[in-house]
Amino acid sequence: MASRKEVADLAGVSEATVSRVLNGVGPIKEETRRKVIEASEQLGYVPSALARSFARSKSGNLGVVLPYVPKAHLFSAYFFSEMLSGIGSKARDNGMDLLVMFRTPGEVMNYTDLFRRQKVDACIILGARDDHGELAALQQLQQEGHPFCIMSQHFAGESFMEVDADHVDGSRQAIRHLTDQGYRNIAFLNGPDSYSNSQERLQGVQIGMNEAGMELDSSLLLEGNYGRRSGVEAAATIATRLDEIDAVFAANDRMAIGVMHGLRERGIKVQDFPAFVGYDDSDAAEMAVPPLSSVRVPFYEMGELAASKLIHASLGAAASSVNTELPAETARQLLPTELIIRASSIRNN
Amino acid sequence: MASRKEVADLAGVSEATVSRVLNGVGPIKEETRRKVIEASEQLGYVPSALARSFARSKSGNLGVVLPYVPKAHLFSAYFFSEMLSGIGSKARDNGMDLLVMFRTPGEVMNYTDLFRRQKVDACIILGARDDHGELAALQQLQQEGHPFCIMSQHFAGESFMEVDADHVDGSRQAIRHLTDQGYRNIAFLNGPDSYSNSQERLQGVQIGMNEAGMELDSSLLLEGNYGRRSGVEAAATIATRLDEIDAVFAANDRMAIGVMHGLRERGIKVQDFPAFVGYDDSDAAEMAVPPLSSVRVPFYEMGELAASKLIHASLGAAASSVNTELPAETARQLLPTELIIRASSIRNN
Structure with a gap:
């Protein structure tokens, strides 16, 4: 079999470049990549990715764990699809492929096993659960020094690498926009309390109310499940109290739109709608x-950030020193949210 | 190191089950899987996935090649996200992970290399290009007997495994729905002619027109790029000819909605809109x-079908005999499309 030097000579590049191309490490010009691959093939120097991976213990894969619900059309959820687009973009720029793995609800995921079995070099976890089994699995992952990042879920008291958006401030902005216009009876349709993202929204709502000298009326606090259908259901409650409720803030757009549909189904005209603010943009x-x-959430940029952090962690110094040494305050990174104002919440009278 | 038999005994399952679990082959009950993994770990029998893959030359990964456009938020496109959801569902059911790879526009993809380097056991290609380099790469893949499937693109004269929807019939249905209600001047906003899917839509439009004793007026044939923006641009032409154009058929929903937005921007009221039919649902x-x-396209089911065909092909008999022996008529499989009628195209007067 040909040597690496012969491949380098034929391709007209350095041996280091041959290695970089064949190991998929770092940004490489497409033309250079093609030259090296062609030279390798011409000389019969096509090392098996597995043999190479085996030698250097790298798969070249960035793992992404997604919650799996049969028939749920997961990739079609705005939330996931945008984050995956950002993750994919950074992975591609760094010559890595994306290994998407699905976790069945209720299954305790053996994250460590993914690294031990060398399926991935680093791993992003979307939809992590806030329960004991999940926490223990993540703590083990961190103890063993594997690079991982949790998105859109916060584990208080831990120093996991986390990327999220500032939902406290986003929710505060939404409420302030409404109270500044004189809306007083604001119904808040939140998601399940088990998600840290829901808790953060509630906190932001309370801060916004307090800033306006108001308190959240608990009878106007409704809970949905982030699905459109649950918004339609909440419309039943809202419709009966339309004489008092003058604004609705929903924890995501799907629920806000569900409420609008539900009101319309009950024959309520757009001009009689309360003000509406959604979330996610x-x-x-x-x-x-x-x-x-x-409220605009930079899902795409969050995906890019998480992937970048991990790629640097896994390419950089020994992975084992990365996670454990990150101080807690930099381990969690929040991107800003921004309220986008459209017709649904602008007061005309 | 412990033997497979010891693991089987501790887990209370057969040795074959241990192999199936550790090789990720076939559907396995979550509880059984957990027992085997736990027994393996307890006995220190955690074979490296790479070592195992090396031995059996299987990665356990189903590859998906996607066209890559920087910043394009690819996973957010309805078309891709639905197909990926279907593919992911079948992969998960069969214990396979999804390896997502991005192809830069203009890059000639070395598909064969993915198999030679054992990154994937089978591969789905979305957004294949109809040009010489791509065709040659696919022909090589087929000659070497690697299982692959092309989605939403047709290579005439080849016997590649292809999964698509019946766009000729879908477009015919849309036109017949319009002509049956008496619409005569139908503008057709198609996508670029380089996609076989666009050509099929045009063919369906012509058939539908002919069935109604009409001919397609070439001055009413417009071309967009499947993006919303190109619909807004087409609205400029449509707005100036609203006295003659009484219906618009667009090759996807994004363009149809773009046309609606463009008309609205020009101050044209909904009650003065032409009839609209979009595509994709x-x-x-x-x-x-x-x-x-x-026109509803079963993207999710198409993804399931492509994944199923490939998983059977790669798990079944020697992969080398699968693709090459498929007769052309079964190699290509089309799922039915269905027109969903809503208010935009129902004649009131």
């Missing part, structure tokens, strides 16, 4: 009628 | 105002 917000004000 | 269709009639 998904495509649907702009297309809603009336166009929906919404 | 994405989430956006239902949420549009007026709700958009659209």
